[in-house]
Amino acid sequence: GAVVSQHPSWVICKSGTSVKIECRSLDFQATTMFWYRQFPKQSLMLMATSNEGSKATYEQGVEKDKFLINHASLTLSTLTVTSAHPEDSSFYICSARSGISNQPQHFGDGTRLSIL
Amino acid sequence: DAKTTQPTSMDCAEGRAANLPCNHSTISGNEYVYWYRQIHSQGPQYIIHGLKNNETNEMASLIITEDRKSSTLILPHATLRDTAVYYCIVRDLYTGTASKLTFGTGTRLQVTL
Numbered sequence: 001g002a003v004v005s006q007h008p009s010w011v012i013c014k015s016g017t018s019v020k021i022e023c024r025s026l027d028f029q030a031t032t033m034f035w036y037r038q039f040p041k042q043s044l045m046l047m048a049t050s051n052e053g054s055k056a057t058y059e060q061g062v063e064k065d066k067f068l069i070n071h072a073s074l075t076l077s078t079l080t081v082t083s084a085h086p087e088d089s090s091f092y093i094c095s096a097r098s099g100i101s102n103q104p105q106h107f108g109d110g111t112r113l114s115i116l
Numbered sequence: 117d118a119k120t121t122q123p124t125s126m127d128c129a130e131g132r133a134a135n136l137p138c139n140h141s142t143i144s145g146n147e148y149v150y151w152y153r154q155i156h157s158q159g160p161q162y163i164i165h166g167l168k169n170n171e172t173n174e175m176a177s178l179i180i181t182e183d184r185k186s187s188t189l190i191l192p193h194a195t196l197r198d199t200a201v202y203y204c205i206v207r208d209l210y211t212g213t214a215s216k217l218t219f220g221t222g223t224r225l226q227v228t229l
Contacts, residue, residue, distance in 0.1 A: 006159070034216060043203075044160070044219040093159045095217070102148060102167075102209055105217055107159035 002028050004096050006108030014116055015086060021079045021111045023094030029074040030096035034105065035067070038091040050077055084115045120204045125224040128198075134191040136223050138204030141185040146208050149180060150217065151189045153200040160203065160219075163189065194227045201225075 003026040011019055023033060032051050036044040048064075050056035050071035058064045066088075068080040077096075081088055093110040097103060121139040128134040140149065148167050152160040164171055164178045166187075171178045177190040191198055203222040208215050 004159075036219075043221050044154075046216060046218065049216055091157075095159075102165070104150060104162045104165055106162055107152075109159045110157070112157075 002096075002098075002106040004030075004094065004106045004108040006094050006111055008111060009109065010112040010114070012114045012116065013084065016083055017115075018080055018082045019084055019113060021081075021092055021094070021113075023077045023079070023096065023108055025075050025096040025106075028096075028098050030077070031074065031099035032097045033071055033077040034095040034097075035069060035077075035079050036093045036095065038093060038110075044093060047079075081113065084113070086115045089113055089115045120206060120220055122202075122204055122220065122223045124221065125226065127226050127228060128191075128194045130195055130227055130229055131193055134189075134194040134198065134225060134227070136189040136191075136202050136204075136225065137186065138188070139186045140204070140206050143184050143206050144208065147206040148209060149178065149184075149187050150205045150207055151176070151178065152203045152205065152217075153198075154203070154222070155197075155200045163202075194225075196227050196229070199225060199227045 005024045007022045035047045038044045047062045048056045048058045050069050052071050052074050056069040071077040091110050095105045095107045097105040150165040151163040154160045164176050166178045180187045201222040201224050205217050
């Protein structure tokens with residue numbers, strides 16, 4: 001089946017640091033990529049949707065200047081958490097979908113981000 | 117997108133069939149039903165999806181009622197590795213790339229010995 005690779009799996013860093021997370025579709029071209037965040041014991045919350053070569057569309061309440069998304073190719077999207085603070089600690093999950101309308105989204109294994 | 121309603125939790129004995137229900141009474145004609153599951157500390161895993169016909173793959177079967185207002189995911193022979201949170205989601209295909217998956221709280225399935 002379709003594979004989405006996310007890197008790194010986990011990261012611990014100091015407050016104020018910027019952290020970049022990569023998401024790659026390994027065996028299909030991802031027209032659209034999605035970034036989710038999940039806090040402990042909660043469901044996934046969509047942060048933003050990006051189409052290759054276009055600016056990302058952010059969900060209400062998500063700061064676009066804090067969570068920078070780049071989707072420069074059909075197989076790679078990155079999420080950069082700028083000037084991260086402890087409240088940004090969470091499980092970040094990317095997802096990718098091809099341009100075929102009824103094909104499912106496939107998810108990466110997530111990145112656990114801990115800000116000290 | 118239409119919302120879905122699922123039981124909070126269910127138990128199933130290993131080797132038995134697990135039947136997970138989902139209500140989506142406001143589903144529109146353009147919306148597919150998708151099922152995903154999330155094992156602890158991993159990303160969601162796609163299971164199956166359908167529009168109005170019953171579907172089966174190597175993981176599960178999806179039974180959709182004739183009026184499409186509810187569906188049931190069936191894991192025919194549950195194993196301990198099927199313990200996870202199962203999400204039923206409806207998605208409108210005709211909004212194109214704006215179409216997105218919105219996760220509810222899902223059903224926590226516990227498979228026991």
